[in-house]
Amino acid sequence: MEAQVLAQLLGLPQGEEVLKERLGREGHPQLSSALAAYLKRLQAPREVLAALEGLGQGAVVTGQQAGLLGGPALTFYKAHTALGLAEKVGAASLFWVASQDHDVEEVRHLHLLLEEEVRTLSLPLPPLPAGRIPFAPYREAVREFLGSWSRDTRVAYALEGETLSEFFARTLLAFLGERGLIPFDPMAQELAPLFQKALERELEDPLASAQAINQEAERIRALGGRPPLKRKPGATNLFLETDQRRLLFYQDRAFTDGVRRYSKKELLEILRTDPSRLTPAAGLRPVFQDLVLPTAGFVVGPNEFRYVAELSGVYALYGIPMPALFLRLRAVVLEPPIHRIVERYRLDPWAFVDGGEDAFLKAVKEVLEGFRELEAELLRLLEEVEALGQKARALEPTLERPFRRFRARLKGEGERLLKKLLRARMGRDAVLLHHLERLKRHLLPRGLPQERVYPFAMYALRHPEALLRLREAPISGRATLVLG
Template identity: 40%
Template structure:
C-alpha cells in the first residue's frame, strides 16, 4: 500500500508539532488574538480597491473588515498571465466559501486574496496555457523582464494587443472570445502594473462574491509590514534557523523539507537597480552580489521606499498575518509543506500561526471528456493519478483479456502462499526466497499486461483517439489539468459567468468535478 501524501498525513494529525492549530479547528482559529493595524489596513485596501474597480460587494466586505472582531480567510498566488493555472481560481473560491461558512454578524469573516506582486520569477508568470475546441494547446506569453518584482513591471498597451492577437488564433466560440477580450481590456485599463492587472481581473470576476484583493507592493500597504521587516533585520538568522530546525525534524520523520537556505542567507530580499536580490549576513551587516549594507542603511531605505525590502517565502506569511486578522490560510499541497517549517518563525515574531486549510481541488470536464469517461465508467481523478495503468486495464477489459490476467495473477498468489507454507515447514528461512520469487513473477505479469495493452492500443484507432482526448484535457503537458490550464481556457469555451458560478457553488474542501 502506498504511503499517504503529506496532505493526507496532515489531515490525520501527523504534524501536530509543526502547526499551532489542529486541522479544521475553525473554532480555535476564530479565537486567535489578532492585534493588527486595522484602521490603516482598511484604508490602504480601500484605496487599492477603488483604483482596481472593486464592486459593491467587495467594498462592503472592506467595511466589515473594519469591525474590531472581524477575521479573514486569506489565500494568494503568483500573478500569472490570465490568472495562471486553474488552481488560482480554486484557491480563491475556497477562501470565499470558507469565509462564508465561518462568518457571523458578531464576527464577520472576509475572504482576502494576497497578490504575490513581490515575486520576481518571470519565467513562472509570463505565460499561460489554453486548450481550444480542436484540442490544440496554446501558450500565449509576454516578454516580462527577469528578476523584477511583478508589481514593478509596467503594463504597456502593446502587450494587451499581442495577447488579444494570440487569442484570435484559438478555435473557440466567437461570442465568448469577444466577451473575454472585453474583460481583458476593461481590467487592463485600470492597472498600471502587470500584477495590478491580475488584481483587477480578480475584482471583476470574484469581487461580486465579496473577495478583497491585497497588493503588498502598493506603497501604503507595504508600509504596514515595516515592523516585521525591521525585526528581521535585527535578528536576520533567527527565522532561518527555525526553518532549518523544522526541516531537520521533518527529515527525521521521512519527509523532504520544502524550504532551505544556504550559508548566511536571510529571509529578505533587497531591490537593486530594479532587480530583487537575496540579502546575506556579512559580519555585522548584509551583502548581495553587488553591494554591502548596514542594518541602519536598510532601515533608511525602508523609510523612503516601503517596497525596497521584501520577504522570502519563509517570512512572507508572517508579514501577511502581522497585518491581517487571519483565522485561516488556504494553501495548495506545496505550500502546506513549507508552512510546516514556519511555526518557529511565527513564534519568533510574536504572531499567531493561523489555521492552515488545504484548498479544494477542481477538474473541469468538457462534454467530449464527460461522454468518454461515462462510456468507460472511469473518473478523471483515477486517470490523472495513473493514466497509462488505467488505460491499459480498460483496454484489456474491453477486449476481454483483463479477466484472464486477473485470474492468472490471483492463481499465482494462491500457489505462492501454498508454496510458502510448504517451504516454511521444511525450513522457515525459505519463505523469504519464495516471497521474492512471487514479487518477480508479479512484476513479469504486470509488464506482460502493459505490453499487451500497448499492442491493443496500437491496433485500435478508436479507443486510442478517445484516450488521447482524455489525456489532452486531463493531463495537458503531462500534468493535472488544474496545474496547467488557465481558467480562461474555459471562459473562452463556456462563457465567463457560467464558469465562475460553477466554481462558487463548490464547498471549500475535497476533490470536485465541474461538468459542462
Template identity: 40%
Template sequence: MTSAPARLPLLDAYRAGHLSEFFARTPADLPAFLQAQRVLDRPALAAALRAYHLDVGLPDGTAKKADPAAKMLAAQLEKLSHPEARVVVAGQQAGLLGGPAYSVHKAADAILLARQLSTEERPVLPVFWIASQDHDADEVASTHLLDFSEREFEPRLDLPRGVPVGRIAWRAEWSAQLLELIGEFDAPEAHKAAVRSRLDFAFKGRTYADVFARLMYTLLGEHGLIVLDPLHPALARLMAPALAAEIERPLEGPQRIEAAAEQLEAQGYAAQLRRPPGSTNLFVEEESGQRTLLRVSQQGGKAFEGYTKAELLSLLDSDPSRITPAAGLRPIIQDYLLPTAAFVVGPGELAYAAELRGVYGLHGLEQPVLWPRLSVTWLEPNVARLLERFGVTAAQFQRDPEGTLGKALASQQQAAALSQERINHLEGEFSALMNELSALDPTLKSSVERSKNRTMSRLERHRQQAYSALARAEDDKSGQLTRLKKHLLPAGHLQEREMNFLTYLLKHGDTPLKLLLSLEAGAQVDVVIP
C-alpha cells in the same frame, strides 16, 4: 506532542491533528480561533487598501452608476474597519490571463469560506494576496488554453528576469497578442465577447500585477473578493515594522526554520525550506531592479553582504516596498498585515508552513488555521461522456492514463489474459506448487517463494505494458487517449495546475463561474459543465 507515522501523507496527518509540533491548529479549530482577539489597526488597513484600489484603477463604488463589483468592494472595505473583522486569505503569483485554474479556485474558496464564517458581529472578508514581489518570470510568463477544435494555445510573453512582477510595465503589444488569440479561439462569439470585455478592462492596468488584479476583480469582485498587492506603498508601509524586526535579528528565523526542517525529516517528511548558514528571510530590490536574497556578512564592516544594518533600515524607511520577504517569512508578513483567521493553502504551501510556526512566534503572532484549498477538475460534456463510456474517473485517468484506459478496454473486450481473476489463479497455482515442493524439501521454500514473487512481478509489468498497448491502439483509431490527456493532463500536468480558467469561460460562458461559487468550501470535486 503528537507525531504522525511517516507513511501518512503530510496533508492527511495535518487534517488528523497528528502534527501539533508543527501546526498550531487544524481546520476543526477555526470556529474557536475566530473568537481569539487580534489587535490591529483595521481602519488604517482599510484605508491602505482603498488607496491601492484607487491607484490600480478599480472603482471605489461611490459613483451613482457604480457597477455591482464596485459597490461590493466599497462595502467590503467598510466591513474591514469593524473592530472584530477577520479575513480568509488566499494568494498566488500574478499569472498570465489569471494563471492556472487553481488561482481562481483558491480565490473562490476564500469567498466560500468567508461567507460561511461571516456574521454581523464579526465580519469575515475574502482577500487575495497577489505575489507581486516574486521575481520568477518563468512561473508567470505563459499559460495554456484549449478550444472546441481541441487546439492548444500556449501564449508566452518575454518578461525581464530577476525583477519583481509588480515592477514590470504592461505593454500594449501584449494586449494585442492575447486579444488576437481570443479572436482565433474556437468558441461561441457571445462568450468570446464577454471574455474580451473582461480583458479590455484588465489590460488597462499599468503593471503585470495590476492586470492580474483587474482581471480577478472582473471575475470575483462582485462576490466580495478584495485583491491586495503588497508592493503598493501604503500597504508596504504597514508591513515595514515586521521587516525592520527581521533586519535586527536576521538569523533567528532561518535557524528556527532549519530546526523545524530537521524535525520534519526525522519523522520521514521532506523539508521544503532550507536556510544555509548566513541566509536570511529577506530580499532587497537593488537600484538595478534586480531582487537579491540578503545574506549576513562573514567578514568586513557590514552586517549584510553589500549593506550595513543602518543602510537597510534607512532604505526600509524611505521605500519600504524594496525590502521584501522570502518564502520563510512571506506568510508571517501577510498575517502581520492582516487579521487572518484562515489561510487557503495547496499541498506545497502546507509543506512550507510546517516549518514556520517558530517564525510566527518570533513576531508575536499565532499561526492561523491553514485551510486545504478547494480542488476542482472540470469535465466538459465530451470528456464526461468518454469517462462514463470507459467506466473510469478523472482522478484514475490522471494517475495513470494509459494503464487506466487500457484496463477499461481490456474489461470491455473481455481480454482474459489481462483479467485479475487470471492473475489470482496463477498466483494460487504458484502458492500450491510452493507448498508441495516445500513438503518434499523444506529448504526449497524460500527460493521457490522468490521465484514466485519475481515471476508475478514480471507478469504484472507485462500486464501493464499490454494495457498501455491497448490504450495506444485505441488512440490510433479514435484519438480518445490524446483527447482525454489534453483535457485532464494538459502538458502532462494536473488540469487545474496548468489549464487557464478562461478556457471554460470562453467555451461555456459564466456557467463554470456560477458552478464554482456554488460549491462547499474546501471541496475536492469533479464538476461536469452542462
C-alpha cells in the same frame, strides 16, 4: 511525509474550531482605508468594497504568483476555499497577489486549450518582481492570443491593468469579485507602506528569523520530514531591489546584496523613500502578511504547507499566533467531450490524473472483447500454481519460499504480458488512441494535472455555468466539475 501528518507531528493549528478561535485579531490600523483606496483605483465591484466590512471579524487569506489570466486553475481553487471558509465564519476573504516574486518563468506562460490544441503564449518578461513589470508592452500580444475572448467585458477590464500583478488582480476581481474576494497587492502604492514598521523591526535583528527557521528545520528533520527552507550563514529573510532583486546578507554589522554594502541607516532611508524596494523572502512573507492582515485562516497548497510548517518559530519571534492552516480544494474540470469519454469507459477522472495511461488501460480492458477472459485464465493459472505449491510444501516444507517466489514471478510476468497485449491492441485501434490523446490534452496537459496548467478563466469564458459549478463545489478535498 504527507503535509497533514507533518502538521499533526508539529502541532500546527488546523481546522474550523481553531479558525474561530483566531477571529477578532486586529490588522494594521490603516488597513481598511488603504485597501479601500487600492480597490477604488482598480474600480473593484461593489461586492468587494462591501466585503471590507468583514475585516473587523478577521480574514481568511490565500495567495499565488501573478500568472496570466489568473494563472493556473489552482488559483481559483485556493480562492474558492478561502471564500467558503470566510463565509462560514463571517470573515473577509483576501487573496495575496505575490507581486514581489521575481521568478518570471513561473508566470510568463499562458496555456489554453483551443480547438483541441494546446496553444501557448510566452512573454519575454524581464527578471523583475511582477509588481514592477509594466503590462503595456505585452497587452497587445495577450489580446491577440485571446482572440474574441479579449472582447469579453471581464477580460477587457483585466487587460487595463498597468502592471503584470494588476492584470492578475483585475482578473480575480472580474471573475470572483461578485463573491467578495479582496485582492491584496503588497507592492501597490496604497498598500506597500503598511509593511514599513515590520521591515524596520526585521532590520534591527536581521538574523533572528533565519535562525528560527533553521532551528525548526532541524526539528522537522528529526521527525523524518524534509524541510524546504534553509538559511545559509549570514543570510537574512529580506530582499533588496536595485537593478535586480537580491537577497541581503548581514555580517560585520553591515548588510550586503553581493554587489555593495549597506548600513542599517541606508536601508532605513530606502525603506522610508520607497517601502516597496525592501521585501520579505519566503521564510518571512506569511508572517509579514499576518502582521498587517487580521489573518485567522491561511489556505495553502501541499508544497506551501511544507514551508509554512517551518515558520512557527518566526511567528513566535514576532509574538503573533500562527493562523489555522487549510489545504486548498483540488478539482478537475470535465467539458462535455471528456465527460462522454470517461462515462464510456467508466473511468474515474482522478484515477487518470494520478495514473495517466495506466489508468486508461485498466479502464479499457473492461470493455475489450476477449481480454477479461484472458485475464481470468491467468488468475486460474496462478490458483493452480498456488495449489501445486501447497502439495509441494506438504511433501517438503523447505520448498515454501521457492514456490512463493515462483508464483510472484509468474504473476508479474503475466501482468506485464497483459499490459503489452493491451498496448498492442490499443495501438491498432484509432478510436482508443484518439480517446487517450484527448484525455491527455484535457486532464494531463504537458504531463501535469490540468489544474496546474490551464486557467479556470478559460472554462468560465467557454461555459457560462463554470463559475456556478465552482461555487457549488466543496471547499476542501477533491471535486469533479462537470460542464455542459
